[in-house]
């Protein structure tokens with residue numbers, strides 16, 4: 655589960671460019687210190703929102719109103735400025751081609767979601783602009799569901815958007831925010847990966863810390879050994895339901911099959927196995943066919 659801003663795309667850069675362009679659009683002279691003043695105001699407002707003190711409507715209405723009050727600029731309507739800033743933010747949102755390449759490779763092995771806190775009128779067009787939504791199995795935007803990270807309610811919706819056979823400890827939340835991504839993921843019992851470009855955090859309880867999301871390509875394909883077995887979801891279900899199954903498999907170019915129940919699925923030396931009720935184990939990548947057998951059928 656990928657966070658979007660400052661995880662997959664450079665929000666700081668897009669926001670700074672959009673901020674400058676909106677000043678130009680309103681024929682206002684931009685001073686170098688304005689953006690950092692805005693960042694402080696915006697940060698406080700999003701903080702208030704996360705603590706449920708204000709709504710997203712308040713964010714839209716007040717952040718630039720407060721900025722212009724602070725700058726003693728009276729000629730501009732903060733709400734209108736906000737709308738223009740958001741449309742400029744869409745224009746300036748870009749994703750590095752290397753990120754798309756990585757996601758394309760990961761898609762072959764993992765279910766992937768985007769989990770993002772943001773305003774719906776801007777997050778969807780920004781996601782579309784990056785031409786990568788087809789790579790994701792689900793996209794959750796906080797403003798659309800009325801709950802934001804790190805709330806459990808947000809993660810409830812996010813988890814329900816992926817197959818329910820995926821165990822929590824097989825789900826990795828990847829994001830740059832200690833509060834919304836990492837704490838949110840940990841509270842929900844998920845694995846976490848912090849994107850920390852400047853090594854800014856000393857005490858981090860995330861499972862993985864990387865400087866750039868691109869490092870995940872090797873790391874995920876190594877640490878989180880992908881399951882090459884297309885039957886994994888079914889194996890889990892049959893294991894849980896104690897269903898008798900016929901497993902056809904290939905071993906040293908010989909075809910074989912076994913009828914048994916699945917007791918457990920486990921990983922050893924980064925290879926996935928199923929422990930079978932007949933006392934043997936089988937490597938998941940040699941399974942060719944898996945079919946459930948009704949109680950009556952197995953005695954025929």
Ligand SMILES: [Mg+2]
Nearest residue numbers: 657659660830
């Ligand atoms: Mg982020």
